[in-house]
Amino acid sequence: xxxxxxxALVIGIGAVSLAAFLLAGLCQLLRIGxxxxxxxxxxxxxxxxxxxxxKVPSFPPVGAVNKIFYIAxxxxxxxxxxxxxGKPRLASLLxxxxxxxxxxxxxxxxxxxxxxxxxxxxxxxxxxxxxMRRHREVSTGEEGMRRALVLAIAALGxxxxxxxxxxxxxLQLCLIFAFAVLATLxxxxxxxxxxxxxxxxxxxxxxxxxxxxxVTLITRKxxxxxxxxWSLIFLVPSLSDRLPWVATRKGxxxxxxxxxxxxxxPAVCATAIAVLSYGSxxxx
Amino acid sequence: xxxxxxxxxxxxxxxxxxxxxxxxxxxxxxxxVHSSMAFFIDHLGFSRVIGVAKEFGGTFEFDAAKPEASSLxxxxxxxxxxxxxxxxxxxxxxxxxxxxxxxxDITFVGKEFKQAxxxxxxxxxxxTIAGVTQPATLDVVFNKExxxxxxxxxxxxxxxxxxxxxxDFGMKSALGMIGxxxxxxxxxxxxxx
Numbered sequence: 169x170x171x172x173x174x175x176a177l178v179i180g181i182g183a184v185s186l187a188a189f190l191l192a193g194l195c196q197l198l199r200i201g202x203x204x205x206x207x208x209x210x211x212x213x214x215x216x217x218x219x220x221x222x223k224v225p226s227f228p229p230v231g232a233v234n235k236i237f238y239i240a241x242x243x244x245x246x247x248x249x250x251x252x253x254g255k256p257r258l259a260s261l262l263x264x265x266x267x268x269x270x271x272x273x274x275x276x277x278x279x280x281x282x283x284x285x286x287x288x289x290x291x292x293x294x295x296x297x298x299x300m301r302r303h304r305e306v307s308t309g310e311e312g313m314r315r316a317l318v319l320a321i322a323a324l325g326x327x328x329x330x331x332x333x334x335x336x337x338x339l340q341l342c343l344i345f346a347f348a349v350l351a352t353l354x355x356x357x358x359x360x361x362x363x364x365x366x367x368x369x370x371x372x373x374x375x376x377x378x379x380x381x382x383v384t385l386i387t388r389k390x391x392x393x394x395x396x397x398w399s400l401i402f403l404v405p406s407l408s409d410r411l412p413w414v415a416t417r418k419g420x421x422x423x424x425x426x427x428x429x430x431x432x433x434p435a436v437c438a439t440a441i442a443v444l445s446y447g448s449x450x451x452x
Numbered sequence: 453x454x455x456x457x458x459x460x461x462x463x464x465x466x467x468x469x470x471x472x473x474x475x476x477x478x479x480x481x482x483x484x485v486h487s488s489m490a491f492f493i494d495h496l497g498f499s500r501v502i503g504v505a506k507e508f509g510g511t512f513e514f515d516a517a518k519p520e521a522s523s524l525x526x527x528x529x530x531x532x533x534x535x536x537x538x539x540x541x542x543x544x545x546x547x548x549x550x551x552x553x554x555x556x557d558i559t560f561v562g563k564e565f566k567q568a569x570x571x572x573x574x575x576x577x578x579x580t581i582a583g584v585t586q587p588a589t590l591d592v593v594f595n596k597e598x599x600x601x602x603x604x605x606x607x608x609x610x611x612x613x614x615x616x617x618x619x620d621f622g623m624k625s626a627l628g629m630i631g632x633x634x635x636x637x638x639x640x641x642x643x644x645x
Contacts, residue, residue, distance in 0.1 A: 222624050230583040232547050277554040334543040386553045387546030
């Protein structure tokens with residue numbers, strides 16, 4: 169799959185993004201229900217995982233990297249079941265529990281040595297998920313697209329932090345995931361039919377949070393200042409509601425572009441901090 | 453005179469018994485001062501990066517007359533792996549590579565010991581890296597067994613080598629850039645207990 173990591177990355181981004189784009193279009197064409205269309209986001213996460221690590225890990229998973237896959241898969245299945253059953257309270261409970269359970273599961277090896285770090289990560293993951301699911305009762309397509317944009321830009325922003333934190337596979341996963349999520353948005357720019365359901369949150373966002381856990385808790389080379397700045401991305405939806413130049417723009421596409429640019433600010437700042445504070449030559 | 457003769461006979465018998473005991477299976481501890489483990493891995497086809505393990509240990513049982521009855525148990529500390537570059541040494545401890553946080557040890561447990569020639573053979577065993585266990589075969593050369601003239605300890609020495617694929621152990625990072633095959637070279641001295 170490509171002669172160099174760069175080629176593999178480009179092929180991975182191209183293949184998964186194209187597949188995501190075509191599937192999103194097919195879903196529109198066939199008028200697939202929202203609950204099933206919401207599977208696109210966790211679907212591309214699992215595909216990105218497969219492209220980055222070149223495997224479906226065996227079960228039960230051995231090690232943090234392999235656990236990521238099953239956290240996302242379980243989140244996807246539970247999210248789908250909850251959406252099919254129409255149980256919003258159960259969905260909220262699962263969204264609260266999943267980041268905490270994932271932190272304990274991935275950080276298991278560090279629970280005795282550094283319980284504060286694991287619990288801190290769990291709290292941060294919980295906060296990120298809580299901010300992502302904010303206004304969940306608002307089920308417009310535009311709100312769903314905003315959530316997908318937050319997730320895609322968070323993945324884009326975390327990619328260089330992961331690389332400089334000694335995880336080139338996480339860089340690949342994040343970039344493939346980010347571009348593929350963006351590809352799913354294209355068909356919905358002119359309508360209000362984008363679906364971002366519980367499965368998208370538990371499978372897609374939950375999977376992405378698990379990647380951050382693995383890099384920070386297990387590889388433990390993450391630039392914490394860059395990570396803190398990066399996490400501000402999750403505050404953008406709340407803040408953007410109060411900013412006229414984002415919230416009250418005429419035209420959905422213009423509003424979404426303004427929102428995406430706002431999201432990109434902490435991502436770019438975090439990347440700059442990570443690069444500047446990296447005390448060595450680039451690891452290639 | 454009779455006392456001297458008796459003492460000579462007793463000491464001769466004892467010496468013979470002790471020497472006879474040396475050819476029976478004996479337990480040896482790996483002598484870290486005189487043992488080394490190195491690995492070679494390809495970098496873009498230009499060169500091979502050399503890494504070493506600085507902390508390892510273990511025990512083995514060995515009888516030159518009956519090598520197939522041997523045993524071997526080795527443990528390598530992942531944190532001690534060095535490739536002569538601090539940045540890279542730190543990176544390879546991460547979750548994409550050796551995952552030292554979750555799996556701080558690499559282990560090898562010998563299962564099958566075969567003699568090929570007078571001083572060569574192989575050891576098939578279970579190699580566990582990053583929580584993944586795969587069979588591995590060490591090609592072994594028996595160098596020497598005898599007394600260390602310095603401290604009179606009983607010593608046996610071997611050289612061994614094998615090739616493993618890192619992808620078999622879930623390490624697939626940068627496969628297009630850094631080789632999949634890892635050549636291992638091992639020099640071991642064991643001190644008898």
